[in-house]
Amino acid sequence: MDKFDLKILTISKDANLAMDEQKLGNVQQRNVEYGKFVKAIYSVTYSAKKQNLPNKTLGDNVFIFPTNSMNRMFFLWDSWKIAHKICQQHKIDLVLTQDPFLSGLIGWLIKKKFKVKLLIHFHGDFWANKNWLKENFYNHILLLLSRFLVKRADSLRVVSLGIKNKLLKAGVSAKKIYVIPTPVDLEKFYLRAAAETTQLKKTWGQDNKIILFVGRLEQEKNLSWFLDVFNAVRKKYPSVIFVVAGAGSQEEKLKAKSVALNLTKAVKFVGAVDYLELNNYFQASDVFVLPSLSESFGKVLVEAGAAGLPAVASATTGAQEIIQDGENGFLISIGDKQTMQEKILLLLKDEDLAQKMGQKAHLMAEEKFNWRRQIEAVVKMWQEIVVG
Numbered sequence: 001m002d003k004f005d006l007k008i009l010t011i012s013k014d015a016n017l018a019m020d021e022q023k024l025g026n027v028q029q030r031n032v033e034y035g036k037f038v039k040a041i042y043s044v045t046y047s048a049k050k051q052n053l054p055n056k057t058l059g060d061n062v063f064i065f066p067t068n069s070m071n072r073m074f075f076l077w078d079s080w081k082i083a084h085k086i087c088q089q090h091k092i093d094l095v096l097t098q099d100p101f102l103s104g105l106i107g108w109l110i111k112k113k114f115k116v117k118l119l120i121h122f123h124g125d126f127w128a129n130k131n132w133l134k135e136n137f138y139n140h141i142l143l144l145l146s147r148f149l150v151k152r153a154d155s156l157r158v159v160s161l162g163i164k165n166k167l168l169k170a171g172v173s174a175k176k177i178y179v180i181p182t183p184v185d186l187e188k189f190y191l192r193a194a195a196e197t198t199q200l201k202k203t204w205g206q207d208n209k210i211i212l213f214v215g216r217l218e219q220e221k222n223l224s225w226f227l228d229v230f231n232a233v234r235k236k237y238p239s240v241i242f243v244v245a246g247a248g249s250q251e252e253k254l255k256a257k258s259v260a261l262n263l264t265k266a267v268k269f270v271g272a273v274d275y276l277e278l279n280n281y282f283q284a285s286d287v288f289v290l291p292s293l294s295e296s297f298g299k300v301l302v303e304a305g306a307a308g309l310p311a312v313a314s315a316t317t318g319a320q321e322i323i324q325d326g327e328n329g330f331l332i333s334i335g336d337k338q339t340m341q342e343k344i345l346l347l348l349k350d351e352d353l354a355q356k357m358g359q360k361a362h363l364m365a366e367e368k369f370n371w372r373r374q375i376e377a378v379v380k381m382w383q384e385i386v387v388g
Contacts, residue, residue, distance in 0.1 A: 001376045004383045006038040009086060009095045009110065011079055011103040012045040018053045018066035026275055028058055030183055030375070035062040037379040042090065044082045044106075046075045072102075079106050087114045093386045094119060096157075100126070100146035108152055117385050120153040123182070124296045125317045127166045131293035131334065135219055155385045157378075159297035162317035178381050182299050183374035186365055189279045189306035196277070200284040204268060208241045209348050212285035212309070214278065214300050217248030219293075222314065222334075224250070224257055226291040229340050231261050237348050240266070245281055247272040282307035286354060287347045292316055293334060301329075302369050305361030310354050312343045328361035 017027050035041050040061045047053045047066035056064045065086070067078035083106060086092070096119040097107035104120045111118040126132055126139075126146060133139050150156060150172060157178045158164050164177050204210055211230065215221055223244070230242045244254070244267065251269065258267040273281060282288070288304040288311040295318035302322060304311055311329035313319040325331040330343040347354045 001037060001379070003037050004039075004379065006093045006382055006386060007090055008034075008038055008041045008382060009083060009092045009116075010041065010043040010045075010098070011083060011095065011106045011110075012043060012098040013072075013075065013103060014045055014098065015047045015051070015053075015066065017043055017045045018047050018056060018064050026185055029185060031062045032059040033183070033375045034379060035059045037376070038382070040090070042086045042092070044079045044086070046072065046079070076102050076106065079103070080109065083110055084113070087116075092116050094382055096382075097121060098123060100149050100153075101142045104149040104153070105145065108149055111152075111154075117154045118152070119155045119157060119382070119385055120149060122156060122158045122163050122167075122296060125163060125166075125294040127163075127170060129294050129317075132220065135293075155381070157381065160318050160321045162321060163296050166317075180374060180377050180381065181297055181302075181369060183371050183378065184299055184302050184306075184369055185371045186303070186306040186369065187371075188276070189282065189303050189365075190362075191279065192283050193280055196280040197283045200280055204241045204243065204284070205239075208239050209237070209287070210285040211240060211242045211287045211289055211344065211348075212245065212281060212304075213243070213289050213291075214245045214273070214281065214304075215290070215292075217244070217246050217250045217254060219250060221248075221250075222291045222293050223254055225335070225337070226289065226340075227254065227257050227261060227263065227267070229291070229337050229344070230267070231263060232337070232341050233344050233348075234263070234266055237345055240348060242267045243281065243285065244269045245271070245273045245278075278303065279307055282309050285309060287312060287344055288329075289344070290314065290319060291332075291340065292319075295319055298322055302365050305329075305358075306365040306369075308358040308362045310347055310357035310361055312340060312347065314340075322364070324360075324364070328357055328364050 042063050044065045047068050049068045049070050053066040065082045069075045069078045094117045095107045095110045097103040098121050100120045107118050155176050159181050164179050288309045290313040292314050295316040297318040301311055314334045315331040323329040323331050332340045
């Protein structure tokens with residue numbers, strides 16, 4: 001693909017973009033790849049003041065500016081100051097924001113001030129989602145803000161057809177919407193590191209079956225609910241361990257609940273796993289679970305599938321586009337404990353079924369989610385928006 005003469009400004013809340021070592025994903029790798037096809041990318045991203053992160057450069061032309069904010073509310077002012085200065089120093093062609101909320105508000109202000117095109121991303125399932133609104137009252141305000149900003153954006157990028165359909169039902173023009181899943185470099189998930197995988201199995205118990213969760217330990221992931229499911233599963237299949245890979249605001253509450261349920265020996269909280277080591281966790285496991293209340297895409301389901309791991313997931317908007325129920329995993333109605341329990345037990349007991357579903361999950365990931373094709377689709381979208 002040709003290189004475009006574009007200068008892109010991004011507003012993000014993903015502090016991993018500015019860190020030296022990533023713990024939760026491949027966001028730095030994606031930005032380096034994007035940078036190969038444009039003149040420059042300037043990324044303003046949230047970081048906490050206590051982190052004291054310096055500006056950094058990824059590759060040759062991707063420049064990262066952490067805000068080092070007192071808290072997330074100060075992000076609004078801090079990111080505006082940095083973005084404003086960047087736009088004064090460089091002729092920006094497109095400003096894109098990673099959400100339709102505070103980041104989107106900064107993007108809209110930049111659009112108005114410097115007359116640039118605005119692209120807003122939907123990386124979450126926000127509209128027509130009662131579960132998301134129930135999480136806290138603040139989300140009702142964010143929903144109103146997002147509806148205001150969507151009308152004023154030049155284009156929107158969503159990561160699934162399900163999210164696009166919600167926007168269309170709300171009256172958003174189809175011409176404004178691009179559907180491009182989050183690019184995932186799956187090559188590392190195809191490989192098996194025998195020594196590392198074996199060591200993990202020994203750590204968790206060689207004779208145990210492993211249920212794995214990978215992600216942020218936040219309310220929308222519904223892990224407190226799933227601990228009840230796992231407790232019921234373990235009563236019928238005692239030689240099973242639940243490995244929780246991730247960090248977040250719910251971690252201490254989840255640990256406390258595992259103690260209350262007498263599951264301290266059966267639930268292993270391993271913290272955030274380095275992205276380069278994540279494949280070993282998939283390879284050492286038997287079933288992947290994603291019991292979320294909402295997912296706009298579910299990148300981790302693609303990664304698990306690439307590693308040949310069958311999944312049992314809540315039937316969220318995103319999961320429905322990755323899992324074919326009964327083929328490469330199981331989709332469970334949100335909140336259905338009994339069926340979630342039954343499908344997990346089925347995969348634990350029927351190794352042939354689990355293997356066949358894992359193979360189909362691998363093929364699906366390989367055929368449907370091509371890293372290079374999605375990277376190029378994102379950059380072409382940028383060019384189309386700017387050129388008009």
